Amino acid sequence: MQTRNVIRYLNRIDRRVLYTLLIIAITIPFFFTIQIRVPISRQTEQLYKVVEALPQNSFVLFGADWSASTRGENRAQSKALLIHLMRKKIHFIILCFDPQAKTLMQEMVTGMQKEYGYTDGVDWANFGYRTDQVNFLKGFGPDIPTTLSMDINGKRVQDLPVMRGIHTAHDITMLINVSGSTTTETYIDYLQGSYNLKMVAAVTSVMIPEMINRLDSGQLVGMMPGLQGAIEYEQKLGYIGKASAASVSASVAHLLIIALILLGNIYTLIEKRMSSSVRGRN
Amino acid sequence: MTEFSPWLAEHLKVMSIWLGTFCTLGLFSILYRENKLYRFFEHLFLGISMGYLMGNVWTDTLRPKWWIPLWDKGEWWQAGVLIFGLFYYLIFFKKVSWIARLSIGFILGASSGLAFQGFVNDYWPQIPTSFKPLWPHQAIYDKTGLLVSKALSVPDAINNLIFMTILVCVMSYFFFSIEQNNRVLKRSAQAGRWMMMFTFGAIFGSTMMARIALLIDRLDFLVNDFGSHIGGQGVMFTLLLFLCGAVIFLAQRTDKE
Amino acid sequence: MFSNLFHPLHGSSWYIAILGCFALAGILIAILQSLPHALRRPLIRIVTFLGGLYYAVEYFWPTHSMPIPGSPKHMGNFLTPFISPAANMLSVIAGWTIGLGTINLCQIHGKRLLHAKEGKLNSLVFFIAMIAMFTLAVLKQAHPNLINKNLYMLLFEGLYQALDSTMFALVAFFLVSASYRAFRVRTGEATLLMVIAMVVMLGQIALGQQLTIHLPDHGFWHNFRVEIIRDWILTKASSASVRAIAFGIGIGNLAVALRVWLGLERGAFFDS
Known part of the structure; x- marks a missing residue:
């Protein structure tokens, strides 16, 4: 009888109770500063090595294609990569095919530039949001200055010291794409493939299965896989950022989901057995 | 105006956080039920x-x-680009709406023309790397000492065999050009179906992290950022728990009614 | 002659040229409108074909060395120099299309407001928010003073960021509910899916990885670490399936593109 009551309760459990459990699972770890060292995945290790090996006079195209809808993962990834680039004093430009990324990246780099001695326009530049990625990249490859024309501050490409000597895609040392959508594929299709560019990507967890194939085929030379990749990269850099802080919360939330899946299946199994035994008696 | 500007600059962060909290909680209200606030x-x-x-x-x-x-x-011909773009808007005028299809067709055609390059750059590099070596061997160098082929261990060879088998099985599942009466093809397609379930499991697991990461970001904002403005993390956490409790209570009361 | 025609103009000649463009557009519309109905469909097909012709020919035409300033190794053919202007023009045209969606939304919400239908307050909120954000985004660049910048940031940070991220964060709640209620192992396939999902989940979290952290860093038992199993699942087993599915999608995409380009596609666009 007691088992039946438990089963009945589990069957009728309100969805808001599950939501509350999830909120508790995520927020409780905020009260503790636990740092768990994680093993570094092959993909993150490879990405770190590629960025580390960049020579000092390199020019990096930083494609930031994320928004608030994926910032849980992409923001930490972008910051980790920027820290690595800025520590190595590498010049970069930002290009966005998501309108929000323009402002988010501007805020992020402006907040960091003083610490690393970077100057807007000299060591980096933000070229903002552009429509129609495919056509834009077709024009961008053979003629970067004309296609970019001016940065988000309204300065012409010709007046930006960071753009000196940059004419075509052949002048780009590496392409980094932090993305929460299909822009990584479009970069591969219309820029990386045509100019044989060295390209790395930081992608959301949903995109990992797809992007692993690009890594295997050599289209990508490094990849940061989701939030876990960001945690690993922060660990490699030796700093505690948003990703590391979210590590335990993500763990507890995952464990809760696993427990709920198991619980849901166990009570269904018991319920089925009970109903079949009742049918057997009848 | 001159007084408003410094005041706004000073209070911008606090105002953003309060506004953000109202917006977050307003959208979270859908978790209770469909409502006007949401x-x-x-x-x-x-x-x-x-x-x-x-x-x-x-x-x-x-x-x-x-x-x-x-x-x-003074590039006057840019007016032509505007006119071409404005042709799209003829769709709103019934009598001349068909002319909009000329603009749409042109852009559709351009996208189709670009598709060849997209296909080649995207998939061609993946085709040769799908044919993986299956026989374990030592590293192979040419006469000049350049590495031609990396060493392949027995486990790697087994992994390559698994990869290629799955690839062929899943591809055979989508082979609709002929009826799958052949026993080998049938079995292979069946195995392909299982392999896809395997993959969907992996995708589901990965998806979970993406979604959880987003929620962590939002709750981090509520508890840590907003919490620090109303007396600390603990206060906001208690407030959140109170809201959850109220929602559960209200939901159960409406269910009973 | 052609290069002389495309020469920047200033003053009154600029205005005359612009008016001329619009007059030509008007004449073109009148001519198109006078075309018999039977000719319209073939014309759309021809324009679609011409739209794709440039990029297709440019891609397939053999290339040769074509040095350009700053890039002596540049390769191309006789069509390559036009890529940049064509791409710029097309991305500007893509920019103009934003108005189509806006008009559509304004029509829906405008009707609701004018006829005082249910939800009119929400429609009013939509209009106010859209106009305010658009105005500030433009003003911030045109007059980048402190007040414009801060008001823009207030709307961006306070409203847009919070609303956008929360909207997508809601999915996590529904996933949890679905995991408990719908993730049932009724068949063998479903069981496989569940087991793999759980292993991947365990392998991608710090606490999950701690379960097998004591296994050695090398050797046979190393393979039983949960993150190694996850890596194997993602890089060896599931990547093969994803690749097979992607090949299918890629060929499908190419076939559709070819059908559209050659006007073989049937349906609302080409037929009616």
């Missing part, structure tokens, strides 16, 4: 995102690439 914030979101997109299309694309060349540099 609809309000949903429309606010729609308006803000539309305005933001329009503004940025103008400031980052149309202004530098069209307006400045046309107005400042």
